[in-house]
Amino acid sequence: MENFLQQLINGLTLGSIYGLIAIGYTMVFGIIGMVNFAHGDVFMLSAFIALIIFLALTQLLGLASMPVAFLIVLVAAMACTALWNWAIERVAYRPLRGSFRLAPLISAIGMSIFLSNFVQVVQGPRNKPVPPMFTDLIRLTDGPLSVTLSYKQILIMAVTAVLLLAFWFVVQKTALGRAQRACEQDRKMAALLGIDVDRTISLTFVIGAALAAVAGTLYMLYYGVVNFSDGFTPGVKAFTAAVLGGIGSLPGAVIGGLLIGLIETFWAAYFSSDYKDVAAFSVLAITLIFMPQGLLGKPEVEKV
Amino acid sequence: MAAQQDHQRPDMARALVDAGFAALVTFGLSFPILALRTEQDMQNRLVVEQRWSWAIVAVVAVFCARLLAGLLSDWRARAVAIPGALIGVYGAHLALTVGPANGAGIVAFGLALLIGAFPLDARLRETPAAVAKPNVEGPDHSRLMSIAGIVALFVFPFVMLAWLGPQGSLKWINNYGVQILIYVMLGWGLNIVVGLAGLLDLGYVAFYAVGAYSYALLSTTYGLSFWICLPLAGVLAAFWGVILGFPVLRLRGDYLAIVTLAFGEIIRVVLINWSDFSNGYAGISSIPRVTFFGVPFTAADNGFAAMMGLEFTPIHRTIFLYFLILCLALLTNAVTLRLRALPIGRAWEALREDEIACRSLGVNTVNTKLTAFALGAMFGGFAGSFFAVRQNFVSPESFTFIESATILAIVVLGGMGSQIGVALAAVAMIGGTEILRELDFLKRIFGEGFDPAQYRMLIFGLAMVVMMIWKPRGLISSRTPSIFLKTKRAVAGALVREGQG
Numbered sequence: 001m002e003n004f005l006q007q008l009i010n011g012l013t014l015g016s017i018y019g020l021i022a023i024g025y026t027m028v029f030g031i032i033g034m035v036n037f038a039h040g041d042v043f044m045l046s047a048f049i050a051l052i053i054f055l056a057l058t059q060l061l062g063l064a065s066m067p068v069a070f071l072i073v074l075v076a077a078m079a080c081t082a083l084w085n086w087a088i089e090r091v092a093y094r095p096l097r098g099s100f101r102l103a104p105l106i107s108a109i110g111m112s113i114f115l116s117n118f119v120q121v122v123q124g125p126r127n128k129p130v131p132p133m134f135t136d137l138i139r140l141t142d143g144p145l146s147v148t149l150s151y152k153q154i155l156i157m158a159v160t161a162v163l164l165l166a167f168w169f170v171v172q173k174t175a176l177g178r179a180q181r182a183c184e185q186d187r188k189m190a191a192l193l194g195i196d197v198d199r200t201i202s203l204t205f206v207i208g209a210a211l212a213a214v215a216g217t218l219y220m221l222y223y224g225v226v227n228f229s230d231g232f233t234p235g236v237k238a239f240t241a242a243v244l245g246g247i248g249s250l251p252g253a254v255i256g257g258l259l260i261g262l263i264e265t266f267w268a269a270y271f272s273s274d275y276k277d278v279a280a281f282s283v284l285a286i287t288l289i290f291m292p293q294g295l296l297g298k299p300e301v302e303k304v
Numbered sequence: 305m306a307a308q309q310d311h312q313r314p315d316m317a318r319a320l321v322d323a324g325f326a327a328l329v330t331f332g333l334s335f336p337i338l339a340l341r342t343e344q345d346m347q348n349r350l351v352v353e354q355r356w357s358w359a360i361v362a363v364v365a366v367f368c369a370r371l372l373a374g375l376l377s378d379w380r381a382r383a384v385a386i387p388g389a390l391i392g393v394y395g396a397h398l399a400l401t402v403g404p405a406n407g408a409g410i411v412a413f414g415l416a417l418l419i420g421a422f423p424l425d426a427r428l429r430e431t432p433a434a435v436a437k438p439n440v441e442g443p444d445h446s447r448l449m450s451i452a453g454i455v456a457l458f459v460f461p462f463v464m465l466a467w468l469g470p471q472g473s474l475k476w477i478n479n480y481g482v483q484i485l486i487y488v489m490l491g492w493g494l495n496i497v498v499g500l501a502g503l504l505d506l507g508y509v510a511f512y513a514v515g516a517y518s519y520a521l522l523s524t525t526y527g528l529s530f531w532i533c534l535p536l537a538g539v540l541a542a543f544w545g546v547i548l549g550f551p552v553l554r555l556r557g558d559y560l561a562i563v564t565l566a567f568g569e570i571i572r573v574v575l576i577n578w579s580d581f582s583n584g585y586a587g588i589s590s591i592p593r594v595t596f597f598g599v600p601f602t603a604a605d606n607g608f609a610a611m612m613g614l615e616f617t618p619i620h621r622t623i624f625l626y627f628l629i630l631c632l633a634l635l636t637n638a639v640t641l642r643l644r645a646l647p648i649g650r651a652w653e654a655l656r657e658d659e660i661a662c663r664s665l666g667v668n669t670v671n672t673k674l675t676a677f678a679l680g681a682m683f684g685g686f687a688g689s690f691f692a693v694r695q696n697f698v699s700p701e702s703f704t705f706i707e708s709a710t711i712l713a714i715v716v717l718g719g720m721g722s723q724i725g726v727a728l729a730a731v732a733m734i735g736g737t738e739i740l741r742e743l744d745f746l747k748r749i750f751g752e753g754f755d756p757a758q759y760r761m762l763i764f765g766l767a768m769v770v771m772m773i774w775k776p777r778g779l780i781s782s783r784t785p786s787i788f789l790k791t792k793r794a795v796a797g798a799l800v801r802e803g804q805g
Contacts (some may be wrong), residue, residue: 028520029558033558034558035558035561035562048336048337049336049337051342051350052336052337052340052342052352053336055340055342055351055352056336056340056352059352060352060354076336079330080333080335080336081334083329083332084333087329087333091769092590092769092772092773095773096772096773096776100776101557101558102504102716102720103716103772103776104772105504105558105561105768106712106713106717106768106772107768107772107773108717108767109709109712109713109768109769110713110765110766110767110772111763111769112765112766112770113706113709113762113764113765113768114762114765114766114769115763115765117336117759117761117762117765118438118762121339121342121758121759121762122358123341123342124341124342126342126344128342128350129344129345129348129350130350131349131350148576165463202619221479224733231431232705234564236565236566236569239562240566243562259699272577272709273577275573275574275577276575276578277569277570277573277605278570278573278574280381281566281567281569281570282570282571284554284562284563284566285551285566285567285570287560287562288552288562288563289551289552289554289555292555292559
């Protein structure tokens with residue numbers, strides 16, 4: 001029981017991170033129907049940016065207060081990653097809009113290779129150990145197998161929840177959110193009604209990147225190490241989460257993220273940690289084969 | 305026409321604002337990741353170092369490039385001016401950091417290019433727009449050309465051998481010849497799945513791995529020879545193609561791509577973790593080398609050199625490998641071309657164009673898709689077992705997603721479905737990245753710490769993006785239909801749908 005509870009906490013923490021990345025996939029897929037392959041690497045880049053800003057704050061500027069540093073890092077990483085994704089969309093995807101279907105996918109794969117190698121070249125190929133932060137633990141039960149909840153985990157879940165609420169508000173209640181949902185339904189019609197489609201798509205990428213940057217910051221905090229190749233596997237798993245939840249559906253992405261986090265953690269705890277990636281990828285394949293519309297997605301209708 | 309001309313006329317103020325904006329964005333992009341570098345110190349602590357010169361160079365380079373792009377209307381002039389500006393900026397950077405002597409020459413070269421671009425632009429703008437060439441159907445040279453090409457490929461190793469000697473030619477035959485031909489073969493194999501049947505497969509490397517491990521395991525455990533393992537590897541890979549193809553029959557487009565990617569990763573993770581079977585990360589080493597139909601390429605008395613009465617050099621084996629992969633690749637091509645003319649090939653292409661119409665007309669889509677998967681996988685398996693016999697070592701490292709992406713990029717860049725396009729794309733992508741290894745002279749320009757090989761994948765990724773923007777339909781974007789009425793005519797690639805799966 002203790003073990004189960006502990007794994008549940010760990011799984012939900014990991015799932016929060018996947019959920020945040022998954023939103024970026026699902027929004028972009030919803031609006032331009034493209035698998036943004038570089039999104040995992042944008043997430044990795046954001047973890048590096050967060051790390052660098054954190055080090056610069058503590059070492060160059062001598063900031064001592066951890067919560068303040070964390071807040072600044074979070075905001076700066078969101079802004080900077082958003083700018084990156086905006087530029088990427090502008091350079092690599094916008095010229096290909098209206099081109100044939102595979103072109104943006106190949107371009108995104110190229111961008112993904114470029115980003116991971118760019119970070120490798122400018123920051124070096126070695127693992128970057130992050131100075132430990134928020135190391136305190138709360139013991140929930142006592143005993144030989146005590147269940148612990150670390151401050152980090154609380155922080156991760158709290159930040160995720162707050163940002164998801166903010167994001168939910170933006171999508172549901174603001175003009176931008178309405179424009180976004182309109183473009184998702186029918187881009188041509190939205191353009192005819194005076195919505196700036198290009199701008200809406202750009203903002204979609206910006207929001208997706210900002211949420212990925214939150215995930216990147218939390219990932220760096222939680223695992224305490226980042227590497228230039230860290231983008232691919234979390235990226236594919238987050239995509240799995242988006243598909244599992246029903247691609248195009250925002251609550252679906254979050255639920256899918258939590259589910260993938262739980263599946264992976266429980267698999268690693270009860271079966272084999274070597275094959276935890278296989279578990280996640282198999283879930284992807286099984287979902288797509290038996291339930292292609294996902295948990296909350298709309299079924300795709302074939303039209304002639 | 306006049307309005308368009310007017311629109312193209314450079315506008316200094318607008319170009320400046322545009323360039324300033326681009327420079328600002330570049331500064332924002334490069335601020336944390338370029339200007340500050342994290343490094344581990346002696347106590348293994350991570351410290352941050354400042355490196356503003358990189359960020360400044362990036363900002364200045366983007367500003368100059370963007371300004372020139374705004375001022376010069378013709379892309380040919382831009383093609384001269386932008387590299388000129390970039391070279392000039394880098395020269396200035398070197399002059400500032402290393403010493404004036406190193407930088408001055410480069411600055412001069414960059415400036416010369418830059419200055420040359422402006423009169424070029426003026427001249428190009430005055431020439432009337434080229435009249436679109438009418439689509440004249442010339443006599444059919446393609447057959448003659450392909451025969452000449454194949455002859456040239458067969459003669460290539462001997463020419464290199466005679467020209468550079470056994471030592472000098474090794475690199476050309478092995479790193480360029482064999483390496484490119486492997487990717488040509490993989491590209492042609494994947495072309496069946498992606499280009500002809502329109503099934504987007506991102507996990508093709510799985511079949512390459514199945515082929516490589518089939519040969520590695522069969523030869524090391526049962527001592528089977530390459531010539532027995534080769535067809536077996538093909539059969540096993542085709543079998544896996546059907547196994548993986550079966551569950552994804554209902555999926556289309558991007559979904560199919562992601563599931564095949566997941567399958568590719570699953571096979572790799574299993575190869576890493578199932579150590580009893582595949583020896584995990586360490587891989588399988590000392591796989592038997594290729595023999596000349598049983599005669600080994602050694603210096604011994606029963607070796608190939610002694611049998612042929614030649615002096616022993618290791619180049620014999622390399623040349624044999626070259627011919628082996630050349631024949632395998634040509635076999636792939638021949639089979640594909642023949643199949644295209646058969647009902648199954650036409651069914652593939654029909655499936656690519658419209659699956660629903662296919663089903664309505666009674667085409668068995670299940671069989672059609674599975675044969676495409678199986679045949680593509682089989683050629684991947686052949687290539688894999690060739691890879692194993694060439695390296696005499698296999699490990700999961702060789703079968704990462706990057707390989708699948710490279711092969712898919714070759715197929716798409718070649719102009720999907722075009723055989724010659726795929727071959728050209730393989731030469732450009734693989735040969736291009738190999739050439740980057742050779743650029744030692746860049747060390748003299750950029751200083752000793754500069755390693756061009758480090759930038760190989762960076763440039764590769766960037767090249768994929770640029771190629772897509774420049775030619776989204778690939779190098780050869782017209783193709784000859786496999787069936788035609790009365791006269792043979794090429795159709796534009798834009799009329800052909802791909803990757804709808």
